[in-house]
Amino acid sequence: MIWVSWRRQRPQLITLLAVLVVGAGAVVLLRSNMVDTINSLQLNGCVTRVGPECLEGSRAGDFRGAWTTELNLGQAAILALPALIGVFIGAPLFARELEQGTHVLAFTQSVSRTRWMSSKLVVALAPALVVLIALQSLVSWWLSAAGLLGPRSSGSFHFLNFGIEHASPVAHALFAFALGTFVGVVSRRTLVAMTVTLSAFTVVRFALSDVVGRLVPTQRLEVAAGESLAESRGGNLAVESGWLDAAGQRVSTDRADALAQACKTTAAGVRRTQEEWLACLPRSGLAKQYATFVPEGHAWQVHLVDASIFGGLAVLLLAGTAWVLRRQS
């Protein structure tokens, strides 16, 4: 049965192999060119630490001008790969069989529907995941060569960085694949399944990207009015921020804005100075500022939550696929 699935899946597997070879070649070549650039611009020090010459120097500017687009494209490729796996491998897997009626051939042989289905799933999915992980590692290897000169400087929680690290790409690919198979068995039309999978995956991916950060333990920072909340920013994931009253209760954003606005002028309508304004705030009930955030060092926790959500959805969708196929006539 594995042979049958393999033979049926051959064009996609060959394409995957080509993607791997071309992708790996491109990354190796680009990385080596980039390392040459770093050496020739004498920016090696900026890869691991941020000095003044790394931020404003013209050499750093030259480097960023030359390489930011390429590096971002590399990230985007890994970000897009799960969607492509869903659209080109997941969606047609069963939809094409149902569309051409060839499922009837399999269903009337002695192989069970469950075995037929699982063999197809494994043969289609496993190589795709292997290619994804390989390319993810290669791009990661390329990105670390640029280090803080490259996109890594925007922190682990930046959309482009978060989506291509740790278990997230695999989980997203699993979800996209499962979504593709499910839409495929429900629609029974390859093109419809591919289109719906792409749109649904994009929507879910964006909708959930804000949610996952809220599901891990956060840290909280409270400072007096006028003091800096910078410690909660940087590479961290900001979850929430706002004002607290003297009792430590959260003040709603609208009310806080109104109070802060009111403090800008005296009752007589004279404009207050910055110091006077800061002194006015606690008197009006805006005692402290607070921020909750996930420290950059805890990014792995967010990745795990992300992976479990998408993985869980994938399992549900695969169960749905199996359910529909068992009822298929």
Place this chain on the structure above:
Amino acid sequence: MLTGVIEFRIDRRSGVSTYVQIVQQVRQAMRLGLLNPGDRLPSAREVVEATTVNPNTVLKAYRELEREGLVEARRGLGTFVTTSLSSEATTGDDAPLRRELAGWMGRAREGGLVVEDVDALYSAVRDEHYPAEERP
């Protein structure tokens, strides 16, 4: 292709069922001396390969012939003719009755009769001498 001695010709448009055609053709071959005791009838598979009929029909025809006592099925060997239906009167091209009939046919043709005329005459005379009620 056939190892047996006769080949069945099934006429699809005659309206006579395949089963009856096989029975009649075996009987006729036996009367004409083409099949004699000890001869093996073609197996169902041989008939199927030659004429594309349902093998069940062939077997059913053979059972009917067996019931009439004309043939005998031997397990694993085939179906064999056991009796003789041929007589001096029907066997061979020079049997006297056949010769007379051949002469009559020749005269009919010379007289300008077409095949329908001949058939009609033959049937009418046959039915006079062999009334339908007396035939099996």
Place this chain on the structure above:
Amino acid sequence: MNPLSATAVGKRYRTRWALRECSFAVPEGKVVALVGPNGAGKSTLLRMAAGLVRPTTGELRTFDTPTDGRTHPDVSFLAQDRPLYRDLTVRELTRACAAMNDRWSADRVREVLGLLAGVDRDAKVDTLSAGARTQVAIAMALGRLPRLLLLDEPLSDLDPLARDETLRIIMTEVADRGTTVVVSSHLLSDLREVCDHLLLVDGGRVQVDGDIEEVLAEHRVLVGPVADESAVGGTLISATRTGRQSTLLLRGAGRAPEGWAGTEPDLESLVMGYLRASRERRLR
């Protein structure tokens, strides 16, 4: 044990009943002609017997096992649209089918494909003519060494030569292995010489079920004066009438009364009579 039997089987698609109250039994070793006009429910019945469709009501059994979303190991099915992996060669397709079956005779498939004139084994299935594809699909069905062979319109896209070739292969299968065969067709003429059992379906119901010779012997076509129909016995199936003359198809009619001529119907007129009657019932 009947290879195929139905008890009050019905199948509803949304609001339309494709089959209703179908009861019949196919005796072992028979070659059954499943006949009826297009849309009569023949395909539904065969797909149900192949375990692809579940009955809405009643029960369909193959070799005494209810067909419950699974094809019985002794059953082979040729679907009407001939589902084959088109991107494979005939040789690869054979290997694929072998891999999907516990019991498989590569010899049988080789033998059948060898008898077929127009099939190149290294050609992609996609490049074969529709007729050759049907023949390849039949070869695959026979590879499973079935005891019940279900064929949905096997002759519809074959030229006369291929039709004879194919029927011969099926009949040889019957002769060699005693396989029970159910063949559907909307053309009775395709099946008349090779079948010995009739299952006539129309409007989702079984109209006739029985050994063809017996069914024919049970019926009479009587021709006589219109004015005198009361003299006729038996069950009237259908009638055509001109100004003076009635032609009646009857079951269990006995001897023709005075003034009437009676003959045994041929299979075509019997089937036509039942189909006409069934259509009239539906129109009423």
